[in-house]
Amino acid sequence: MVDLEYLKMSPLKKFWFNLVKFFKGLPAVLLAFFKAIPAKLKNLGKKFLGIFVTIGRAAKNGDWKTRTSFVIMGFGQLARKQWLRGILYLFFEVLFVFFMVFFGWKYLAQMGSLGDLAMYEIEIDEEPFIKYVFVDNSLLILLYSLLTIFVMFCFVYVWYQNIRGNILSQELVEAKQTLPSTKDDLKSYADEQYHKTLLSIPMLGLTVFTILPIIFMIFVAFTNYDKAHMPPAQLFDWCGVENFKTLLGGGLSADSAIFAYTFREVLLWTIVWAFFATFTNYILGIIVAILINRKGIRFKKLWRTVLVMTIAIPQFVSLMLMSQLFKDQGLINNILMQWGWIEKPIKFLSDSSGVLPRITVIVVNIWIGIPFTMLMVSGILMNIPTDLYESARIDGAGPVKSFFKITLPYMLHVTTPYLITQFIGNLNNFNVIFLLTGGEPLVTNMQYAGKTDLLITWLYKLTVNQSQYGLASVIGIFTFIIVAVISLILYNNSKSVKNEEDFM
Amino acid sequence: MAKKFRSKKGVERTTNIVTYIILVAISIIWLIPFVILIIQSFSGDKVGYSIVSFFPKKWSFDNYVTLFTGTKFLKWYGNTLLVSIVVAIVQTLIVLATSYALSRLRFKMRKPLMNLMLILGMFPGFLSMTAVYFILKEMSLTQSLFGLILVYTASTAMQYYICKGFFDTIPKSLDEAARIDGANRHTVFFKIILPLAKPIIIYTILTAVTAPWGEYMFSSFLMLGDPDKFTVAVGMKLWLDREQVNDYFGVFCAAAVIVSIPITALFIWLQRYYVEGVTGGAVKG
Structure with a gap:
């Protein structure tokens, strides 16, 4: 593929292209890796030999x-x-x-x-x-x-x-x-x-x-x-490897099937959660930062301080408060009912299908996360050359178009490391889930886990409440493998981003 | 020409008004939970199973009185304060030392060490907790604040990224000039790098001081069963259990206000440094 074609692609397409390239290139990379092993072993062998040579020299001389x-x-x-x-x-x-x-x-x-x-x-x-x-x-x-x-x-x-x-x-x-x-x-x-x-x-x-x-x-x-x-x-x-078998299905214990099902469900939700939690925060945070930093908007410091305050207040306080506000008999449902907007409580956190609680968790996480993103990107936004926007406007691009064509690609280019750490942090985001929903709603076909449980909260519950240390360790190892693989893919992508010429 | 100019200005004004409306809405959404928190902390209503209205029917200081006389809150507050201060000091020292060594000194194990910490960071933190618990138990340090401090600080070397990123931006020529003048690496660290690192030191202290106030996972596991050693997060979570929340929701709000005020003040005071740290760390990774 020609460089020019690659540069013309939208960010999403670029990501997809890189992902496909990564997996297509994987055999070659592995092959190269295994080919490099003899050389590395030789190197290592030399080092070891060096050790024995020194010892031998000491013994002889x-x-x-x-x-x-x-x-x-x-x-x-x-x-x-x-x-x-x-x-x-x-x-x-x-x-x-x-x-x-x-x-x-x-x-x-x-x-x-x-x-x-x-x-x-x-x-x-x-x-x-x-x-x-x-x-x-x-x-x-x-x-x-x-x-x-x-x-x-x-x-x-x-x-x-x-x-x-x-x-x-x-x-x-x-x-x-x-x-x-x-x-x-x-x-x-x-x-x-x-x-x-x-x-x-x-x-x-x-x-x-x-x-x-x-x-x-x-x-x-x-x-x-x-x-x-x-x-x-x-x-x-x-x-x-009995514990591994139990979690992947096909173990000897009677619970194996249900554990395997729970593991698949929790794993899937963990990845979905990490994806949405990261990108909703990222994009909405950038938009809020743009709004605050717009030319002609006054009281910039005030808006920023309001948002910074939510970072300052300990997260567990706001999360626990949210869990009280959103529960079936919580303030939000009560007020909506008093106003006559709804007949019966909306099950924000207890809907047993798990859809609404999952959405609520992501929304609350947006509330938690936007101030961080806003702070982080404010400085970078100012670095985007204004003449880019000027020429885009002359060419007839509206604000939405210039956001997706200029702002977002630029930000993605500069802040990939931040996104990667955010994504990994969200995979292991204990506080938001545990303090907000505690993993609930519980369902009968899952073992010791609820619809919003992540791997990390499930690990916590298996350890603290169930004393299933063996299984908990296996979950920890799987989490490590997932995080390692994902960071490898993302870093690989960001490298290909870095290798292309600087933005513009 | 004149007309066109005016209409452009008109568009600008409308967008500005829309922006203001959005910003006000955002501010309300972001502030309202805390308004609720403060209002509810002064509520004299017996809430029963739920809060029914935005404003309470009766205002009172009862929640604060109960908080300070009828609960262990002061004890938890003292515990958390002690832990956070010690953690801030130790963590800052460890992070600074590690960052300087990895940024400025060149030794054989530097790259392997950084890779090792990268890999260790990929394991979920709680995985090691079971083992740490038994190690602490062998040292008779479970359910003790010293044990908690050890857990919080022992592995903070892994949080060197942001600080090292900052050190990397300090020009190397400064070091070299001092070395030519006969300073050793220790002197360079204390006399040259540290005085320049004030923003990052404040950032590290700020994040370290606030972390124990919100940490639940480790402290709840380590202090299981000894309410005298709880931190505020662990203790206050108990008040929101289904059996307790009816009696203690107001007290929870009062406690939340007391916990939040000093930290918020600290944050707003040192906002500049926090922003510098976050931005610097984000771009360099």
Whole structure:
């Protein structure tokens, strides 16, 4: 296709064209990906080889200081008077040995079985004459064995750094150069190694509270951890891909069919919701911003402040209030009935077909979202060259036409990253759904989910109310896959947008 | 010629009038929920199952009296205030440190780290919550405010995007000049970058301070069963349960007003910085 033809297309057509191109190009991309694997492996292999070469060099050329460090970490550093490094390495090794012997090992050994005996009873003399002694806790076994594996990786890395440091120092000494002293080491943490100083705490937090938990939950997806298997009273066990089967249909459990149906429904609605929630906000927000920024409109600051106020008021307050206003006996229905406009309440949130509640949710979300979009686009709107509009008007284009032909394409061009983050944020928009409808209306043919439930609220309910941890994890993994695929497609599109010449 | 000119002006005036009408309508639609909130908070009516009219039949301060004497609201308010202040400080430090490192320092793990955070961000936040809950339980930190602060702040490194985008726009020549003068990277960060980063620091503090006031998902799960440790969002949600809403709707409105006033004031005061942050982050992504 010629560039000119592409540029002539409307934004929607462009998007469609890119989407088709993406899927058509997918096999080629995958092929290229797999073709690149050998080269990447080679690269990785080289890196690994580099590690072994260093270790081998240390073993071959190393003097007694370096060689002792293979067993006693930090020995070489201490012998070369690099006190701080030496003490830290030694301390780390001692800590690791204690950790493995007294803690890590016993959990790691049980990882395959996740425990043999949950608890046993013993008789005691006082009431209630029976006492439970808890033995194995599957949850803790899984959690701590993962932690142990993680710590072991860390140890191997630190051990390698120790060897590498040793041989480098030795070679420096042999070349008659001075080694960095403890003072130099400390200084480098404010300069060459400043990133370590800055990132150590953030990364520690990220590891303990995000990375390890996510890995843990991915493992939980392959277990039967649910209400009937709750540690510490019961054990849970590995069950392979049973949970995935349950959600996709064809699982062994009796609920499988209904779970699969619920999953499909919820998934479909999640995507529909994210699409409408993102684009209604986007387009209407731009229109409101245009209205406010029109030439000749006064009190611009006032209009803007009114909208900003709704951002400032905590979202949960406005959402909960909305849920009260829109309910069957809420203010809106009552006033409409008093005015005689309607006979009986409109079921904004409780219509069991789910259509009206879904529309209400999207409308309320527009109310929530427009101020954000308005704020964000105001500045960008001013950057659109006015002569574009001038020439469009001379050519006879009305305001509607110039909005769709100039404003929207320009905005889409500039704000694609914002749209992508909005779309992904809406896929996981817990607050709006949970505080407004709580996922209701509930229907009998869906399991623990209502007509407006998103994957994330369903995940929340399965975890908090139903203790279906295994299934909840699978939903989380699916959500990840969906988000990843969608962002890949969208980023791919935005790249093709970026590659074309700048707008105009 | 003159006639044509006048008619063009006439069209312009009509469009302006239409625009004003739309803007007034928008303002009313956007403000009316809050007007309702304030009016209902002064209502002396026993609402029964629903609010029947826009204006109450009897005005009173009863809701506010009940709020401060008959409920745990003050406790929840104190909890949320404490959490939000600590979170704001810690989160700002973490975000600034991460952003500076990723924007200005060059190290081997920089790209992998950014990719890692991008991928982690694609997992639904609540997925990790079960595991986090048990980790906190092992540290005896469930149902504690410190635990909640940990949950809110531990992973905030992932929110570096907007701040890094801002740092990227500060010219590198400033750093280089200082480096030539003998400053190390630490000094550059504190003496050169931070003083220039005031707008983004205020933006980060503002978003961090307001977040705990509206967060429901994590705090409700972590504080399950201990009303003394609730944040306002979790506590106030209880008042709207079917069994409670008849007695507590007015109190809910009063509480909402009390919660909203300081945050709204803060927002309107610092509006400029907020807009800068939102706009900057949106375009650079």
